Amino acid sequence: MIQDFKKELQSADPQLLWFDRLRTLQVNLGNRCNHSCTHCHIQAGPNGKKIMSKTVMEEIIDFLRGCPGLCVDVTGGCPELNPDFRFFINSIYKLASKIMVRTNLTVFFEPGLDWIPQWYSRYKVVLVCSLPCYTQENVDKQRGQGVFKKSIAALKILNGLGYGVDNQLELNLVYNPGGDFLPGPQAQLEADYKRELEEKYGVKFNNLFTITNAPIGRFKRYLKANGKLKQYLRLLMENFNLDTAENIMCRRLISIDYKGVAYNCDFNQALNLPIIDSAGQIVSIERLDDVLSGDIEIITDDHCFCCTAGAGSSCTGSLVK
């Protein structure tokens, strides 16, 4: 069984441990959320205090001005709960080739936030929505009582605006396992979701992204509390698939936290493993442009096995067919 992620990639191809080129800037607007899901790797919740300020947003906007045409992947917590969320999207609209927002859907029903779906459609924001299963039982178990019904109601609103109905407004769903197991094949699961959601609720969407649970944050606590951490890491290691390594997201994505600090990915952000430059300094958004012209080493550890297990996993789903 493979146990050393870095050594394995190093021996296959040392380039795999180095950043390739920037395609996606992922921006985490903070850890406030109207849920407190058991698998949440950033431990978001209603009392989240790490909220990106307008000043940091302006630094990101400056960076995008000098580096136009990127995909900007906006996440949280619940990004819509950042007070300057609208300002940020308005400002990057013309600078990014694509804006993706990761929404939990139920936020549309929070007081004063019912304008969000219509507003998304005006900006043609690509939506990536968490729906960890097509059954009420599993969704409510993972996310809380009543979440499934609200999610379906939100998806219907989005369909009514044209989301997921054709390719004009893209609506993607995210599946993550409800426990310590790997996702099933993405294409098969997507077909199941499409059939079940359309037949039972008349809901349509474009793509399903399967994402493997990372053994960090709240999910790691759950594994530890149930004596399953070693077993889960073993499962990830035993299913290591070298074919996924070329496409691990950290080779073409950089993740920015609420303070503007840069990371190889959202998981490294949650683990406080920032990108370090050749002088040993932590890299943040105002220096990212300079650092991009040099070599950026990817900081890896055991959690990285969640990206390479089975068909692989990334913020946009599996990595190989």
Ligand code: SF4
């Ligand atoms: S998993 Fe998503 S919806 Fe759940 S607490 Fe975390 S950020 Fe919120």
Ligand code: SF4
């Ligand atoms: S966890 Fe992050 S750094 Fe590790 S392989 Fe996955 S994307 Fe790359």
